[in-house]
Amino acid sequence: MRYCPSPYRYQRRRTREIHLGDPQQGGVVIGGEHPVVVQSMITADTMDTEACVRETLALVEAGCQVVRITAPTVKDAANLRNIVAELRARGCRVPVVADIHFKPEAAMEAVKWVECVRVNPGNFADSKKFVVKEYTDEQYAAELARVEAKFTPLVLECKRLGRALRIGTNHGSLSDRILNRYGDSPLGMVESALEFARICRKHDFHNFKFSMKASNPKVAIQCYRLLAARLAEEGEDWNYPLHLGVTEAGDGEDGRIKSAIGIGSLLCDGLGDTIRVSLTEDAIHEIPVCRAILDCVPALTRPDLEVPTDAFPFAPFEYERRPSVEVDLKTGLQCGGDQPIRVIVPRSAWDTLLPRIPARADVRPEGVYEELGAVEVDPRQGFDLPDDSCLVTVRDLPDLPALAAFRLLAWRLRQMGRRNPILLKDCLQVPQPPLDAQTALLRSSIVLGGLLADGIGDAILVRNESDPQKALQLAFNILQAAGCRSFKTEYVACPSCGRTLFNLQTVTARIKARTSHLKGVKIAVMGCIVNGPGEMADADFGYVGGAPGKVNLYVGKKPVKFNIQEEEAVDRLIDLIREHGKWTDPEPAPPAEPRQPAPPSCSVSSAG
Template sequence: MNVPSRYCPSLLSYSRRPTREVLVGRVGIGGTNPIRVQSMITSDTRDTPACVKQVLDLDAAGCEIVRITAQTKVYAANLENIVREVRAAGCQVPIVADIHFKPDAALEAAKWVEKVRVNPGNYADKKKFEVREYTDAEYEEELERIREEFVPLVKLCKDLGRAMRIGTNHGSLSDRIMNRFGDTPHGMVESALEFARLAREENYHNFVFSMKASNPKVMIEAYRLLVARLDLEGADWNYPIHLGVTEAGDGEDGRIKSAIGIGSLLSDGIGDTIRVSLTEDAVYEIPVAQALAEPFNAGIPTRGDVTTEYVPSYDPFSYERRKTDVLTVEGHELGGDRTVRVFTTQENWNALAHKIHKLGDFKPEIVVEKSGVLEIDPRDEAAVAALNHSPVAQLVTVKDGLDLEPIHAFRQLAFVIDARHPILLKDTLTPPQGDTDFLQALLPAARVIGSLLCDGIGDAILVRGETAPGQSLRLAYNILQAAGTRIFKTDYVACPSCGRTLFNLQSTTQKIRAATGHLKGVRIAVMGCIVNGPGEMADADFGYVGGAPGKINLYVGKTPVKFNIPEAEAVERLIDLIQEHGKWIDAPAGEPVEV
């Protein structure tokens, strides 16, 4: 597949990707519009009063576009009533119908809403997990079948002035795509482009793309590849981009994972509308999304202009950790293939010294002032040359106080110094004075450090934007976990709930956390239904999935192994399954962690 080496004009300065404008009712996406914030209600689409209330609550919270599931034609028909009541209440927020599997539901929904979301992986395909080789002729036959199913929706949306999102999910690629391209970012992109070409054949252009995945690395690579491919297709393929990490989870973990995936792409100028998918009430997604979008909507400056462009020392379309020498710092090995270490300041170490034995997995490892780390300005050619002529490898970081965005500064550092030198990442180059708001510290730290880790840059990290000593350490470890860099606790893939959900996701997720939270390195997917596909659980060891009302199916990886378990028994049966596969340990007794 012919892909250029770049997905944005510069890896060392910010500029937002120029796109055409797509209108969703009265709301413009892309063009000169701000980055739009959207969410999704969780009520049963047949329950008009509940849906209307949730739409109005989201609108009051600042949500600019609201999505509602329409799993069948019957559900889609009730969108007429929901939209009528929402408008009667004086609310003009655009409504989006979320469609999976059912073209007739999409055709019904398009009559009533401003936008229709379709998933190319299941709009005209029922996944059979068939392994077969498609000849070119057979592949064309499949595309012709899709044309027959999809083009009627395109024509209706064009006639009615509706917008569309062509939204690929990592977990629900069609058998056709899986057999030709695999379960890969390449397959995600090609799946979306097939549908986009059909839309363009009808001279329909009022659509946006998305490439969602629960793994931030996969999500980042897929969006980068999509933008690179759109640039190759031509200047008029400048469609806006919707960003989201699907099944991000709840609490700090969900916010951190979303900030890594969404924030990384926004920092490179990619993204025109965003949704933060939390397993919480939908209104709690809005302030997180607003905080992620705000610095870019405010016109983030291109600071510390870089006059020389450097060739990246990594492939931005596939993950590989930067290869460095291994150093021993304060008794800890770092660099090479060793664990990414967590630094703290001497001041924070002193504040925690009396209870370090109680910090569990959140212990500080290295004090930055004692580490011998070399601070340099990556633009200082003399300093860079002196470092590169050094006979021994040196731990390096970017000097504080520079007028550079941290992501750009650390990328440039990685480009100009020899690969043998390990790098200490910092979330900010201007440490705050005094107390900080945790959300305001969490999101930038996750965006900066998580983005660089997903690029393979970084051998140690230091969080200083959060000034509370214990919280800064917890944040550092949780960023490493969310980036898949250092797994030290149970990892959860949990979807955000919607009208398709077959059990209470929030209470069930908390119940599963309480029972399994001590299983280090085990990954568990908690999913209200399987509409986004078992591929969303590709990295999970076990899955807890709604199969029918009150019934749960359990998975090992992508494979369902136990069916129709009564919900009241399902958590215990999940524990049994984990035990059967040799991954269960009893929770350790001891003092609670005081972080």
Template sequence: MNKTYCPSLTEYKRRVARVVNIGGVPMGGDYPIRVQSMTTVDTMDTLGSVEQTLRMVEAGCEYVRITAPSVKEAQNLLEIRKELRKRGCNVPLIADIHFTPNAAELAARIVEKVRVNPGNYADKKKFEEIEYTDSSYAAEVERIRARFRPLVQICKQYGTAMRIGTNHGSLSDRILSRYGDTPLGMVESALEFLRLCEEENYYDVVLSMKASNTQVMVQAYRLLVQKLDEEGLQPYPLHLGVTEAGEAEDGRIKSAVGIGTLLEDGLGDTVRVSLTEAPEAEAPVARMLISRYVDRAALAQPIRPLVGEEPLHPFQYLRRPTHEVLNFGGLNVPRVIVDLARLPQLEYADLRAAGHLYSPFLDKFQMSDQGADYIYTGERPVAFMLPNGLKEIVNFRAWVDAGRRSHHYPIMTADRYMEEEVLHPQLNFLMLSLDTLDAALLRRLRADLTVVPVIAATNAHAMPELRRLFFELITNEIHCPVIINRAYPDQPLEQTQLDAATDIGGLLIDGLGDGVGLDTSALAPRSQQAWLDTLATLNQLSFGILQAARTRMSKTEYISCPSCGRTLFDLQETTAMIRKRTDHLKGIKIGIMGCIVNGPGEMADADYGYVGVGKGKIALYRGQDVIKKAVPEERAVDELIELMREDGKWIEKELVDEPMGV
């Protein structure tokens, strides 16, 4: 199988896409990766839309998308455009279309670009399993092509660009019947539309493959690039985004895991970060993601080229097979390690930095779903008994000096590892980088059932270097579990969130990694309290990355849309309210959608859904099935909880918060 999906797996090279000119702001080719977002004001509110657009442009948006759910909103795009131009704002406008081809055809005459969703545009979506024969399938495709062709011809006539944007949750019944709920189905949904565009000699097209599930999203974009090359189609620009990413830290981490993974491989020509926040908050996050790649090629150190075929399946999640070492590898979830080595002193209460909360009154630790599995204490092992489930890593010399204690686990350099014959009988950690691997070390790793490498890189192109190290282990049939270790300098927390989610999440997406550690060695000294706060934040970040990559679920996941002019309730306020009532439900996924367009389809992965269906009216879903219709908004959260209770999924919050013994 052809696995090629990017210019290089080891060298930073941006994919050279066809240039598409959008209102004088070109995309693709050698042009910068562009930033965009979408308004949340009602499209019929001309002045409100204009004012919000101006704020978005001020925040860094180079394109602004506005919903046009019907002809009247499409027509009002003209008034919005006129007012913006009157105020000296020439930002290209994009009309967002779902179910209304006539609105798209009108908008294409007014704005610089239209976005259509193949699963909603003239296709059928009723969440039914329908058996299509080859002839009936072909007939449906031809019907859709006939409905889509006029829009293509209008865009070609007016010089209007188009985004063919597939959403994971909006695949039609026809696509689902043949391809299933898969990345291949997402790609084929877009290619049906794209082939018609090329038949009409229309090439001003941008493509996207959005999903809330980061694994699915990354696989779909990769497969899209591979299919474009395979079919000899144009290398169209890519619009990157994780749909319904959520809010705050979770939304940023999830966006970075998906978008950053693709940017690392040189894919992507424009970015939209979908946060359940004001749209002007999205552009700065997108800029921070993109900024890492401006000088990447110049700053990157050479990485040993890959010999032979990539040993991974880039279009499907398969975790790297490993043998079990204590509680690493095998069928265990990835573990979290917190670096406490730089704390001046360590007491019971300080373990809160690792997610383990101590109650002096009860003399007990509270168990937590975000309690680290290991702490690293360097040269100073803790002087007290740790709570159940928490284990300690110490430097090799400290382990020897303390009498090679069985409840401490040593970490050592490659040189020390190769010299020593007496190691811990159960678990030994090995600091490892790509340049330290040689034939002798590989032989010992293959034979050692107690070793867990802790891999690191100083390369600016770190994620591909670490991935290359994994390739070396795979091709040499070495199955030891591996911890991914990254260190970041003092910089804004938001930047560290994005960088770590990209570097670590990009590996986890490919099934690589059995543990996560965020090294503090690059951070400046600080007070004890400041260290505790920093370490607690890094611990939460580690768990957040694992959750966003879908490799370890430790908290409730909210699949909430970023709002737009179709939204029927205050998304930020409602999301906060639902989070307050349900954030103790580990592993439950709740979709919060402002309208039926972003309803059951867009939250394809959600266990439960809260969807606006009218002013003050909410529909509640179990998966993709509507269970309660038109619930008054003031009762909707209680009804949602009752639905979980009926399914045996509800746990009272006070039971979760109750302290547990050591």
């Protein structure tokens, strides 16, 4: 199976067009030859019409082309009529997507008023109670027939009214039926979505798109690749558009890095027709990040690149680190094999950073680029290596995109039967003039994070960011986001929406202030139960909204404390971390150096 024609030469996946509303009346066309569409989701209570309208208008002003609004109940879905009417009265024609979980009857109400309905196959007329059950083929077919009976009315109504559907699976909310047959896996996500697609096609309804979201960028990448490959196997007319996103990415630099790895690397492979960056921030901040990620793609790809092969040098649908031998570099550093992926800096950065960094700091450079003795090659051509015991990297070749170059290097080494460790660079020409901070962060994350998700790389070098300290921090943050090294606490935090039962930004900041010293601990902060337990499956602890003003605490995906008052919930979370032996007291801050008295100053007065 192939998810794209070539992992080296850019070619956008050809898809059919779908319509969200009438393009002549402000609607949006997704897919085909149309540019990738940017969308987001408001956070206001769906019953607060004015707040929803105000937030939607602000998103549209920022450049958002599609706006999603949650509809958790039939009552909320009915109020979409008022929201859309008020938007149209104010001259705003942006397509609105109703976000539906659990309640088919809410979908049937929402479809009357909005241009698109998003359904999650994992909890739309299905269940996820994490119950272990073996389904016979007959039982499985009976359950699927029950789901079809619940879903078909919505399909027929969408067809009658000219609406669109988004079939949106989430890694954290697969049904028990899917989990017990396929496991919590990319295959399970894809099969769950295809079941719903087959129901649509059975009724000759084709105005739909897919999404495959996960909070782990590597999982998201694998899911979208597998879906694209499976659709290609199904036939040419299965070329439905893809909505890309990494869900629960978090906030700040970490949220942007995770989003860039998952969304950006897929875009560079030609996948994706609409995107959303999910940040635990005000939704308006998502739009510039979406635009910036899209702007990175032409700079990181080439459709006319001449390469000797189109073979994949990695397993595209499951993560497997490329096998390499462990070598001792000239600086005494071990690299490759089972060693952690190392962080390398140029000599100038090493000299600048080392005097400032405490000896026990987790974030510190581990090697000097100029002193590694790395063999630099052009992977488009054949080359010789003495043996497997030298580090290999790509020469600085301005006409060669780094993402394609290092994939091609991995292919060359495989053809040669070599297991040399690879040093990744985020660019093959140091940018001049220097890039702005956001562009540097996104480009480095797409290239390095994408390659690490492919399983390629034993050491990394960040050069897009010109500030040595920021470049060093970015390198470690990319390794953490890609799941390659853990040097700090990791947070899975969902973006807010109308279902959220507490202020996500405030609570997340409060939890971070208390727990950010817990190296290697993963904490999930979820506003409600919709994606909570499943999306937190690989988190150590979870803080989940259970009811207004009440919080449930989880260990992994198992709830252990219920209906805790929000005012004391963070303290109880700390207690839970202590109970499970994951707590350490933060190290005291080093004493401040005594301030030197300021020299006397002389003043100059002027008379006027």
